[in-house]
Amino acid sequence: MKISIVGTGYVGLVSGACFAETGIHTTCVDINKKKISKLKQGIIPIYEPGLDDLVENNVKKERLLFTTSLAESLTDCLAIFIAVGTPPDEDGSADLKYVLEVAREIGRNITDYIVIITKSTVPIGTAEKVRKACQEELDKRGAAIEFDVASNPEFLKEGAAIADFLRPERIVIGVDSPRAKGVLEKIYKPFLLNGHPIIFMNIASSELTKYAANSMLATRISFMNDIANLCDIVGGDINMVRKGIGADSRIGNKFLYAGIGYGGSCFPKDVKALIKTGKDYNHPLTLLEAVETINDAQKAVLFNKLLHYFKGNISGKKIALWGLSFKPNTDDMREAPALTLIEKIQQAGGSVSAYDPVATEEARRILGDSIEYANDQYEAANNADALLIVTEWREFRMPHFDVLTKIMKHKAIFDGRNIFEHEDVLEHGFHYECIGRNNNSYI
Numbered sequence: 001m002k003i004s005i006v007g008t009g010y011v012g013l014v015s016g017a018c019f020a021e022t023g024i025h026t027t028c029v030d031i032n033k034k035k036i037s038k039l040k041q042g043i044i045p046i047y048e049p050g051l052d053d054l055v056e057n058n059v060k061k062e063r064l065l066f067t068t069s070l071a072e073s074l075t076d077c078l079a080i081f082i083a084v085g086t087p088p089d090e091d092g093s094a095d096l097k098y099v100l101e102v103a104r105e106i107g108r109n110i111t112d113y114i115v116i117i118t119k120s121t122v123p124i125g126t127a128e129k130v131r132k133a134c135q136e137e138l139d140k141r142g143a144a145i146e147f148d149v150a151s152n153p154e155f156l157k158e159g160a161a162i163a164d165f166l167r168p169e170r171i172v173i174g175v176d177s178p179r180a181k182g183v184l185e186k187i188y189k190p191f192l193l194n195g196h197p198i199i200f201m202n203i204a205s206s207e208l209t210k211y212a213a214n215s216m217l218a219t220r221i222s223f224m225n226d227i228a229n230l231c232d233i234v235g236g237d238i239n240m241v242r243k244g245i246g247a248d249s250r251i252g253n254k255f256l257y258a259g260i261g262y263g264g265s266c267f268p269k270d271v272k273a274l275i276k277t278g279k280d281y282n283h284p285l286t287l288l289e290a291v292e293t294i295n296d297a298q299k300a301v302l303f304n305k306l307l308h309y310f311k312g313n314i315s316g317k318k319i320a321l322w323g324l325s326f327k328p329n330t331d332d333m334r335e336a337p338a339l340t341l342i343e344k345i346q347q348a349g350g351s352v353s354a355y356d357p358v359a360t361e362e363a364r365r366i367l368g369d370s371i372e373y374a375n376d377q378y379e380a381a382n383n384a385d386a387l388l389i390v391t392e393w394r395e396f397r398m399p400h401f402d403v404l405t406k407i408m409k410h411k412a413i414f415d416g417r418n419i420f421e422h423e424d425v426l427e428h429g430f431h432y433e434c435i436g437r438n439n440n441s442y443i
């Protein structure tokens with residue numbers, strides 16, 4: 001069986017490599033010539049644990065190919081997955097220009113039946129737009145070629161993407177034709193051996209499922225952040241509250257961590273896009289509007305604590321940041337809380353020295369030389385007036401506090417990820433603030 005994946009970003013490249021791993025002959029297409037040329041040389045453009053080995057192995061076995069030519073990839077191809085970006089448009093809706101351009105190119109080039117599957121996160125009605133765009137091109141050619149459209153949103157998590165794709169908790173597929181259903185059942189059969197379900201539904205439900213899933217997760221985060229801020233006021237401990245509510249099986253204990261707001265390439269834009277869909281259909285999603293408002297405010301919480309501690313003046317102060325990526329195990333900095341923090345610190349006259357295990361290159365691409373990039377966490381903290389924990393990389397969890405006491409100019413730690421225990425930090429004479437655990441009177 002031969003398939004194509006268009007777009008070799010986090011989703012396209014991981015999907016392509018994982019499909020190839022099952023023996024499917026997979027061609028990955030991207031318009032970015034530099035990216036494809038790098039991939040052909042075995043250079044992986046993103047940081048994703050295990051991806052380099054998976055790509056190398058499947059390229060070697062000639063099951064995984066890279067090209068800039070979509071037309072070339074269509075030869076004998078039974079299904080084509082669209083996995084290009086869907087960035088937010090000015091009004092918050094998902095910008096479909098890349099998706100629809102791919103649909104038109106497919107229409108210009110197919111010679112035989114194919115299933116066109118949107119794997120990108122796209123709003124309700126997009127599969128129909130894809131069908132129309134492809135059909136218009138076929139009509140221009142006067143070609144009577146059958147094709148189907150389908151929706152197959154992707155639920156992988158950056159940092160654990162390969163495991164998520166190879167052993168999915170569920171596969172959601174929206175189809176409206178038995179033929180397309182048959183093709184997708186065949187493609188996904190190898191991924192279902194662990195008993196996890198493939199859930200077929202109509203296309204609108206499938207398109208909505210992805211937005212609903214991300215919005216639900218974002219809601220949990222904003223809810224916990226809101227409660228954490230209340231904890232700080234009333235003397236509660238958000239970790240205890242989390243344990244207390246997470247023990248209820250109706251709530252569950254996952255995804256209940258307070259912090260400095262959600263970021264990344266998905267939650268912010270998907271919440272925005274779903275709010276926009278609600279407005280378009282005259283059904284305002286007021287809960288999600290609140291989720292977004294809470295998140296925007298949460299990204300400033302650590303900065304506000306820092307500013308309050310220095311009595312409103314951090315001018316001339318050196319602030320160390322541990323972590324830049326929006327979460328651990330990725331170099332993705334899209335909508336990362338670190339970016340908001342850095343901007344605020346700089347606007348207030350402070351300077352930033354940062355260390356991240358993998359995101360430095362990506363940060364440099366975005367921020368240039370406006371901050372200092374350290375080679376390790378202690379170099380970042382050297383001579384700093386305060387240390388901010390921004391991303392909960394594992395290597396930050398057990399630092400040498402005795403070293404920090406010696407190298408930092410001022411002993412203050414603001415922990416945006418709640419990775420330290422009060423007693424460990426206080427024992428070394430640090431001022432310590434975290435999120436929703438600032439009054440430990442229960443101990």
Ligand SMILES: NC(=O)c1ccc[n+]([C@@H]2O[C@H](COP(=O)([O-])OP(=O)(O)OC[C@H]3O[C@@H](n4cnc5c(N)ncnc54)[C@H](O)[C@@H]3O)[C@@H](O)[C@H]2O)c1
Pocket residue numbers: 006007008009010011012029030031032035083084085086098101102119120121122154155156157158265266
């Ligand atoms: N990143 C994630 O964790 C994640 C998870 C689930 C779903 N998604 C969704 O999947 C989609 C892709 O996300 P991503 O993070 O992989 O994006 P990305 O920005 O990393 O990659 C998109 C790729 O598409 C390519 N592209 C754009 N137009 C093209 C065209 N006409 N032909 C060929 N290639 C083209 C770009 O060059 C780029 O390499 C988005 O809709 C996103 O919301 C992302």
